[in-house]
Amino acid sequence: MNTDSQHHSQPTPPYDETNAEMPEIGGGLPVIQYWAGHTLSPEGYKLWKTLFHKSACLSCSWGTGGQKGGFTNETGEKLQRCMKSVEAISAEIKPAVPKQLFAQRSIQQLQQLSSMECDRLGRLSFPMILRAGQSHYERIDWEEIYSIAEAAFRQPPERVASYSSGRASNEAAYVLQLLLRTLGSNNLADCSDLCHAPSTAALKQMFGTRTSVVSLENLKQADCIVLAGGNPAYNQPRLMNELIQLREQGAKIIVINPIMEIGLVKFGSPAFPLKSLFTGSEISSLYLQPIPGSDTALFVGIQKALLQQNLIKLDYLQAHTENWQAVLEQAGSTDWETITSTCGVSQAELEAAAQIIGQSERVVFGWGMGITQQQNSVDNVFAICNTALLTGNVGKQGAGVMPIRGHSNVQGFGSMGVTVELKQEIQQALEQLLGRPLSPIKGYHTRHLIEAAEAGKVDTLLCLGGNLYAANPDLAQSKRALSQIDTIIYLATKPNLGHFHGLARQNTIVIPVLNRFEQPYKVTTESGNNFVRLSDAGETHLKQADLIAEVEFLTELAARLHGTYPVNWRELQNPQYIRQLIAQTIPGYEKIATIDQTQEEFTIGGRILTEPNFSTPSGKASMFETPLPQLTLPLPESFGVESATANGLVLALMTARSYSQHNTVVYKNGDQYRGMPHRNCILLNRLDAEAAGWQEHQPVTVQGDAGKLEQVEVIYGAVRPGAALMFYPEVNAIFKARIETRSGTPAYKRVPVLVYAAV
Ligand SMILES: Nc1nc2c(c(=O)[nH]1)N[C@H]1C(S)=C(S)[C@@H](COP(=O)(O)OP(=O)(O)OC[C@H]3O[C@@H](n4cnc5c(=O)[nH]c(N)nc54)[C@H](O)[C@@H]3O)O[C@H]1N2
Ligand SMILES: Nc1nc2c(c(=O)[nH]1)N[C@H]1C(S)=C(S)[C@@H](COP(=O)(O)OP(=O)(O)OC[C@H]3O[C@@H](n4cnc5c(=O)[nH]c(N)nc54)[C@H](O)[C@@H]3O)O[C@H]1N2
Ligand code: SF4
Ligand SMILES: [Mo]
Numbered sequence: 001m002n003t004d005s006q007h008h009s010q011p012t013p014p015y016d017e018t019n020a021e022m023p024e025i026g027g028g029l030p031v032i033q034y035w036a037g038h039t040l041s042p043e044g045y046k047l048w049k050t051l052f053h054k055s056a057c058l059s060c061s062w063g064t065g066g067q068k069g070g071f072t073n074e075t076g077e078k079l080q081r082c083m084k085s086v087e088a089i090s091a092e093i094k095p096a097v098p099k100q101l102f103a104q105r106s107i108q109q110l111q112q113l114s115s116m117e118c119d120r121l122g123r124l125s126f127p128m129i130l131r132a133g134q135s136h137y138e139r140i141d142w143e144e145i146y147s148i149a150e151a152a153f154r155q156p157p158e159r160v161a162s163y164s165s166g167r168a169s170n171e172a173a174y175v176l177q178l179l180l181r182t183l184g185s186n187n188l189a190d191c192s193d194l195c196h197a198p199s200t201a202a203l204k205q206m207f208g209t210r211t212s213v214v215s216l217e218n219l220k221q222a223d224c225i226v227l228a229g230g231n232p233a234y235n236q237p238r239l240m241n242e243l244i245q246l247r248e249q250g251a252k253i254i255v256i257n258p259i260m261e262i263g264l265v266k267f268g269s270p271a272f273p274l275k276s277l278f279t280g281s282e283i284s285s286l287y288l289q290p291i292p293g294s295d296t297a298l299f300v301g302i303q304k305a306l307l308q309q310n311l312i313k314l315d316y317l318q319a320h321t322e323n324w325q326a327v328l329e330q331a332g333s334t335d336w337e338t339i340t341s342t343c344g345v346s347q348a349e350l351e352a353a354a355q356i357i358g359q360s361e362r363v364v365f366g367w368g369m370g371i372t373q374q375q376n377s378v379d380n381v382f383a384i385c386n387t388a389l390l391t392g393n394v395g396k397q398g399a400g401v402m403p404i405r406g407h408s409n410v411q412g413f414g415s416m417g418v419t420v421e422l423k424q425e426i427q428q429a430l431e432q433l434l435g436r437p438l439s440p441i442k443g444y445h446t447r448h449l450i451e452a453a454e455a456g457k458v459d460t461l462l463c464l465g466g467n468l469y470a471a472n473p474d475l476a477q478s479k480r481a482l483s484q485i486d487t488i489i490y491l492a493t494k495p496n497l498g499h500f501h502g503l504a505r506q507n508t509i510v511i512p513v514l515n516r517f518e519q520p521y522k523v524t525t526e527s528g529n530n531f532v533r534l535s536d537a538g539e540t541h542l543k544q545a546d547l548i549a550e551v552e553f554l555t556e557l558a559a560r561l562h563g564t565y566p567v568n569w570r571e572l573q574n575p576q577y578i579r580q581l582i583a584q585t586i587p588g589y590e591k592i593a594t595i596d597q598t599q600e601e602f603t604i605g606g607r608i609l610t611e612p613n614f615s616t617p618s619g620k621a622s623m624f625e626t627p628l629p630q631l632t633l634p635l636p637e638s639f640g641v642e643s644a645t646a647n648g649l650v651l652a653l654m655t656a657r658s659y660s661q662h663n664t665v666v667y668k669n670g671d672q673y674r675g676m677p678h679r680n681c682i683l684l685n686r687l688d689a690e691a692a693g694w695q696e697h698q699p700v701t702v703q704g705d706a707g708k709l710e711q712v713e714v715i716y717g718a719v720r721p722g723a724a725l726m727f728y729p730e731v732n733a734i735f736k737a738r739i740e741t742r743s744g745t746p747a748y749k750r751v752p753v754l755v756y757a758a759v
Helices: 027-037 044-052 083-090 113-121 144-154 170-183 197-207 237-248 273-277 297-307 313-320 324-333 335-341 347-359 376-390 410-414 426-433 446-454 475-483 496-500 549-562 567-572 576-587 589-597 686-692
Strands: 129-131 160-164 188-192 224-228 252-256 266-267 285-288 363-367 401-402 462-465 489-493 508-510 524-526 531-535 651-658 681-684 699-703 708-716 724-725 751-757
Touching: 027 044, 027 083, 044 083, 113 496, 129 144, 144 462, 144 489, 144 508, 160 170, 160 446, 170 188, 170 410, 170 426, 170 462, 170 524, 170 549, 170 576, 188 410, 188 446, 197 401, 224 237, 224 347, 224 376, 237 252, 237 266, 252 347, 266 273, 285 347, 297 324, 297 335, 297 347, 297 376, 313 376, 313 508, 324 376, 335 347, 347 401, 363 376, 376 401, 410 524, 426 576, 446 475, 475 496, 489 496, 524 651, 531 589, 549 567, 567 576, 576 589, 681 686, 686 708
Parallel strands: 160 188, 160 462, 224 252, 224 363, 252 285, 363 401, 462 489, 489 508, 651 724, 681 708
Antiparallel strands: 129 508, 524 531, 651 751, 681 724, 699 708, 699 751
16 A cells, blocks of 8 residues: 655745745735735725625635624724635626627637636626536526426425525525425535535534633634634635734734645735735744645544643643543554554654643634545644643633534525534524424435536526535536436526536526625625624626626525415515624624614523533543544555556645635636646645656646546746645536545545656
């Protein structure tokens, strides 16, 4: 067996000095140039108007904007809007797709477009349908849409499903789940199934809560941050401001990432132009580069070192936790050789990390997709939270565990009940509302939905945003699966790959919707820090367009299906009434009942833990042992490429976001901070390339178990040897899904690939 632990940890420079394209700090001047370029451009007026509009930022879950204004965060600090929000807004204020485009271009032609080309077509501006056997999308009127949708939703409830992506509002999310559950379907797949579902699963079992237990205010008091498997310099840039300030206050920051991401080493923030923008502020105090997929072993190593250094908080464990003995026993009895060979980080580095954590007073543990998109992701989260508990860092001011969430309202979707793991309290409240039990049939999460569709078990699918086709592994399978569904209804703001490849058997309908800052009424969202924001009503620049608000479409469909049972659905077209229902049925959301009168945004009750009292049956936190992963890579022979068996290299491929994309939507081609000039690049360690006899910039083939990408350019980067990085969604064409069974989340961050050069 070929294992990537054969490469032992060796310090790689923060950037590869042979790659002249790479900047020396993350952020910095290019951010200002981007800001200036866009805000001073012809679209500048619209952009500024939107930035000042009182609505929550569209882009990420860190959360900014709302009633305090576009540039203010929940603690009242100013200057809180990053370039990513500009990127997201500028994509939304584009003109409509030219009127004749869909009449002129056949679906085969549209299928040739890249993700970026799809997005650049412009905003969707009228509803359209692709009928079976037809070659073109054509305009459709609302009456026909509702009649097709109504018939499709009258299929047996277990054959009706939805998929959603966390860009829409809480109100739309609430109506979506109520519509499906009233029908008798629990098939509420959501993008969080591909994202933080493992965090939700683990946190629920350990603490009886499902989200971050840290507020922004609390984060600011930490004296140590552990940041594992996330790249906020790209994906939650405002978190970088917090990290800069924390470092200045003397806090230590430990980064855990197989790639030395330049922005996590040094970041230049426009928020601090004098002290940071040009030279960059130091972020990491200690940077550990584990083997992809090995974080559980790394954290068990830190636990073992804590034990050996006498830094375990035994009093805390005895008073507030359960099963701590087994966790300590595992850490004590796992030998160092097993730990270091599994994670590829030396004992000395793990001891250094343990010393920092154990000697700090208030540690926040944050994590992203490197932790959750793994085959043992729930164990990864357990291992992080165990480490937090062993050092007494959950349930106190300035400390805690913090999944760093994705879409701007993905957490709100979960809170509203758009999940296949419904909270018991919500289930009871909904059953009371409906006057009958919910269907006992378990719903499909995203991967189950794809499999069920492929097996011909789904007739109808409604997609509230997102890109189900391109977000999944194995694009050929996604396409096949979706083509078995009779009716697919996409509600979207912009065209994407899914609208052209994810086609239904009979009718594919694309409905253009208003985005968050264009809604005709106020709507709310929930940030990853559990803060609920209220966005003001707005208007769209697409004056001639036939757009609809998500809530309006969903409530109208529900009214046609369910009449006035269990509520007067048409009345809900005023979201104030939806907010009343939310207040009655969603725990922690009571304050939303009066938000229309008070405009008062709020932190959700029961989420932030500053005392070690947990919502578990015993009131104590449950700890779980975390078996170390067995990380082997397949032999080159197993890829079935005979010519490459001798000279090919098997690598653990991490598939992630570039600097300028939002999930499946690509805004700009290259990745300037990683020195990758375009999207068809593979970032790998120079030592691997030299061992294989390749040179930088040469083309290679990257073969997975479902396909290959050719002419991929080799780029040297600070990736640990044995590992590599490529961009999604393109790379989703080449590998099959391997999922974590407790959460359903695919292992996007450890994909075995064979890389070879033509001989
Ligand atoms: N601008 C922008 N913002 C976004 C998004 C976007 O696409 N663009 N997407 C949003 C969404 S939905 C999400 S979920 C978040 C995603 O935000 P992140 O969690 O930052 O997601 P990624 O960029 O996919 O991967 C993050 C990091 O994981 C590291 N990694 C890979 N494998 C491992 C591993 O085995 N162990 C460790 N420790 N690290 C590993 C990678 O090197 C990479 O730096 O961002 C949200 N915000
Ligand atoms: N290989 C690989 N695959 C991955 C990941 C990875 O790291 N690697 N990450 C996974 C993760 S974390 C996630 S969250 C998923 C993302 O998966 P999704 O959430 O399904 O995909 P997005 O690309 O965010 O969806 C973008 C589309 O949403 C629509 N949209 C935007 N705003 C709105 C709105 O206000 N209303 C409505 N109705 N529609 C709107 C637009 O049409 C846009 O084209 O991808 C997953 N797939
Ligand atoms: S950090 Fe996230 S929420 Fe804040 S401005 Fe940037 S993209 Fe928007
Ligand atoms: Mo995500």
